[in-house]
Amino acid sequence: MMLFRVWLALLLTVTACRAQAVEPPVFDATQLRLIRSFGPWPPAFHPDTGNPLSGRPSAVLLGAALFGEPRLSKDGGIACQSCHQPQQGWSDGQARSRGLERLDRNAPGLLDSRLQRWFGWDGASDSLWAAAIRPILDPREMGGSVVATATLLRGDPVLACLAGHAADGAQLAQNDEELLVLAARALAAFQETLVSPRTAFDDFRDAVLAGDRDAMARYPASAQRGLALFTGRGQCATCHSGPAFSNGEFHDTGLPFFITDADGVRRVDPGRHRGIARLKENPFNRLGRYNADPGSAAVIPVRHVVQQHRNWGEFKVPTLRSLLFTAPYMHDGSKPDLESVVRHYSELDEDRLHSDGEAILRPLRLDRQEIDDLLAFLGSLSASLDAPAADYAARRADARRLCP
Amino acid sequence: MRRALFLAATLLVLPVLPAAACEQIPIAARVIEGPRFKLVVLSDPMPIPLNAPFAFDIRLCDARMAELPRLVRVDAWMPAHRHGMNYAPSLTKLDWGHYRAEGLLLHMPGEWEFAFDFIALEREEQLSFRFDAQ
Numbered sequence: 001m002m003l004f005r006v007w008l009a010l011l012l013t014v015t016a017c018r019a020q021a022v023e024p025p026v027f028d029a030t031q032l033r034l035i036r037s038f039g040p041w042p043p044a045f046h047p048d049t050g051n052p053l054s055g056r057p058s059a060v061l062l063g064a065a066l067f068g069e070p071r072l073s074k075d076g077g078i079a080c081q082s083c084h085q086p087q088q089g090w091s092d093g094q095a096r097s098r099g100l101e102r103l104d105r106n107a108p109g110l111l112d113s114r115l116q117r118w119f120g121w122d123g124a125s126d127s128l129w130a131a132a133i134r135p136i137l138d139p140r141e142m143g144g145s146v147v148a149t150a151t152l153l154r155g156d157p158v159l160a161c162l163a164g165h166a167a168d169g170a171q172l173a174q175n176d177e178e179l180l181v182l183a184a185r186a187l188a189a190f191q192e193t194l195v196s197p198r199t200a201f202d203d204f205r206d207a208v209l210a211g212d213r214d215a216m217a218r219y220p221a222s223a224q225r226g227l228a229l230f231t232g233r234g235q236c237a238t239c240h241s242g243p244a245f246s247n248g249e250f251h252d253t254g255l256p257f258f259i260t261d262a263d264g265v266r267r268v269d270p271g272r273h274r275g276i277a278r279l280k281e282n283p284f285n286r287l288g289r290y291n292a293d294p295g296s297a298a299v300i301p302v303r304h305v306v307q308q309h310r311n312w313g314e315f316k317v318p319t320l321r322s323l324l325f326t327a328p329y330m331h332d333g334s335k336p337d338l339e340s341v342v343r344h345y346s347e348l349d350e351d352r353l354h355s356d357g358e359a360i361l362r363p364l365r366l367d368r369q370e371i372d373d374l375l376a377f378l379g380s381l382s383a384s385l386d387a388p389a390a391d392y393a394a395r396r397a398d399a400r401r402l403c404p
Numbered sequence: 405m406r407r408a409l410f411l412a413a414t415l416l417v418l419p420v421l422p423a424a425a426c427e428q429i430p431i432a433a434r435v436i437e438g439p440r441f442k443l444v445v446l447s448d449p450m451p452i453p454l455n456a457p458f459a460f461d462i463r464l465c466d467a468r469m470a471e472l473p474r475l476v477r478v479d480a481w482m483p484a485h486r487h488g489m490n491y492a493p494s495l496t497k498l499d500w501g502h503y504r505a506e507g508l509l510l511h512m513p514g515e516w517e518f519a520f521d522f523i524a525l526e527r528e529e530q531l532s533f534r535f536d537a538q
Contacts, residue, residue, distance in 0.1 A: 033538060034513075238512050247455050249490055249511040300457040304491040304507030359486035 024221040025228035027208075034231045034241075036209060041202045042195050043115065043243050049293035050286055051129050053185040054192060058165040061402060063190025064395035065162055066183055071152055072136050074100065074143030080135070080187065083107040086389035089325030090194060095333030096259075099141035104259050104269055106333035109326040111388065112319050114192040117248040117301060121315045121331040122275025126302045127291075128188035130284040133180065149183055150176035161403030181290050190395070196321040197387055200380040201227075219380070226377025229370055234345070235360055245320035245381065250275075252313045254344070254352045254361065255330055271331070272314035276307040310356045324382035342366065342374050426465030436520075436531045441473065442466045443520060443531050454537045457509045460493075462520070464501035473524035478505040480518045510537045 027035065045055065053059035066072065070079040083097045084090040090110035097107040105121050113119065119131035135141040136149060153159050163172055163179075166186050173179050200219060204227075207215035230236045241247045250272040258266040279302070284290055286302045293299075315331040329335040335344060346366040353361060366374070426442070429435060432450050436443040442465040447458050462475060478495060481488035493505045510516050515536050522529045 238514065241513060242455065247511050249455075297457055300507055301491060301509060304457075304493060304509075306490070306492040308490075310487065356487065360484065 024224040027228060027231070031228065031231040032208065034237045035205055035227070037242060038245065039202060039205045039209075039243055041198055041205075041243055045192070048114070048127060048129075048188070048192070048298070049296050050127055050291045050298060051185045051188055052292045053166060053182075053189045056166065056168065056189060058162075058168060058402075059186045059189040060193055061395055061399040062159070062162040062166040062183075062186035063188065064392060065159065065399040066187050067190055067392075068396060069152075069159070071156075072142055072144050072149060072183075074139075074145075074148075078142050080132075083135075084110050086392050087325070087385065089322045089385065091326045093327070095328045095336075099135070099138070100143045101140040102262065103140060104267075105331050106328065108318060109322060110191055111194050111196045111322045111385075112244045113194065115242075115244040115248075115319075116246070116316075117298075118250075118275075118279075118316060120275065122271050122278070123250060123316055124275040124278035124282065125284075126279060126286050126298070127284075128191050129181070129184040130282060130286075132184040132187035132191070133284055136180075136184075146176050146180045150179035153179050153183055158400075158403045162399055165402060181284070184284075193391065193395075194388055196319075197383045197385070199321070199383045201377070204380075220376060222373050222376040223380045224377075225370075226373035226375070229366075229374055230377055234364055234374070236345075238360065239317045240320055246317045248317065250311065250314035250316055252310070252354050252357045253315075253330075254348050254350075255313070255315075255332065255334065256352075257313050259332065269332070270312055272316075273307060273311040276305060276311060279305070310354050313354070320378060320381050322382050322385060323378055325385060338375055338378055339371065342371050342378075346371065426463060429465075434533055436533050438529070438531045440468075440524075440529075445518075445520075445533075452510065452535060452537065454513055455509070455511050457491075457507060460503075460505040460508065460518075462503040462505060472501055473522035473529060475503045475520060476523055477521040478508070478518070479521075480508060480510065480516045482512065482514055482516055484515060485512065513537050 047055035053063075067080045067084075070076050070082075072079065078099055083092045083094075083099070084107060085092055088109075091107045094107065096105060097103045108121065113128060117123075117126070119125040119128060120134070125131035125134060136144040137146070153163050160172075163182060163186075166182070166189075167173075173182055200223070204216060204219035204224075207213075207219070230240075239247050239249075239251055252271075257268050259269050260266050279285055282288070286294070286296075286299045291299070323338065327337055329338070329341045330344075335341045343366075346364045348361060348363040350361075350363065364370075426444060429444050430446055432446065434445040434447075436445070444463040444465055446461040448461060449458060452458055460478060462478070464473060464475070475495060475497075478493050479488060489509060490511060491507050491509045493507045496504045496506070498504055515534055517532055517534050519530055519532045522531070
């Protein structure tokens, strides 16, 4: 983590020095409205009413225990945290993750995931708990099963004890599938606690709202110019909107449609197009029997989402918070660092984009100064992840104390 | 020919509809004046939210009963972006000239155009309005 602090300080210093002569920008009314919309941070907690365990402390402890539990996998060697490591922004640092087999996509970071509407790069899940089931049962990821998960939860005295506490006095589910759902709901309750820390940008945003010029001046001029580009000519905030810097929806950003396997065979990744089909057929979606609140507003998008041709090659807009920890980037991990990502949008291949896709995507043709400014701004959206990592360790310790 | 004459006569005789519902139009409602009737649209919640689901309460006012247009589709798109919503709203008829559209969601800031497609006497008609989502 010390390495991160040194890196961030160097990034901000270097970019600031490169551009010493350039003044901070003046934001127009639209930009100020966008800056306001990027907060407040941290956001208030609103439990997922579709998950009865959401926000329940005892369920968070069971979820933390299960998150590090390799026995959920077929070979007993892969846990959730194998691909979602706290010090890597809860991703794994690999371009494409490896479960029991090499997978098609990059492991997304889990911080702030509770603010999302869809889960996974293709949005095939509509709740955090349904998203937790998918890798457990996927034969290429953990290769677990409904029966094996239920047997583990029943048979392991520590997990059975934690599950009893999570159920809060209610009789533990007897049905295997219900036990799997209980485990997934607890995993979701734990993941809801993973929130990015406040950053230099958040201090600047609050200073802008308060009109505190001294506090605003502490935010590097290069990051301010990057923010001006982000909310202005770059139009980045059109998709990277709201406190989590994501509209939670899906776009085709001109990346290749193909995945190349180790043997050189190329396959198409349909992205959101197949994600919608998988969502609709998923028995654990919000339209299914396990949703505890079928009347909630969260059900409406699931009922009305439709598969369209332009969904081919669309992937979810990722959050930009804690971005420095989650390299490599994009759904296929094809961009090794942030500068590669910025250059992708600077030199966008318009011929590759859908004719019925996003018409405002145009190559930004950024100069060196603008690239540095954008990097300075993006860098300011991250801060040390020591606290969330320590919280995870503390929760696992609490679970062990509760059920030794 | 006899059918056309009957229809024409009906149009002249029957009253406009629905008078009471259209007299007290809420201030927050959007009123779109069409060539043959008026459309009154109220969002739920108000104002129209960005990146969250909402519904429309839709009333047709000053339309003659016999030619009362049937609302068949509500949609929205972003003219500058050349794409629409990721969601297909569902439409429920609540009463004569009174509809509710559910499942709308504007996932990006910017200018959106809402379109309301009608069929009246087998003739298609569209009314629309633009909205800056922020």
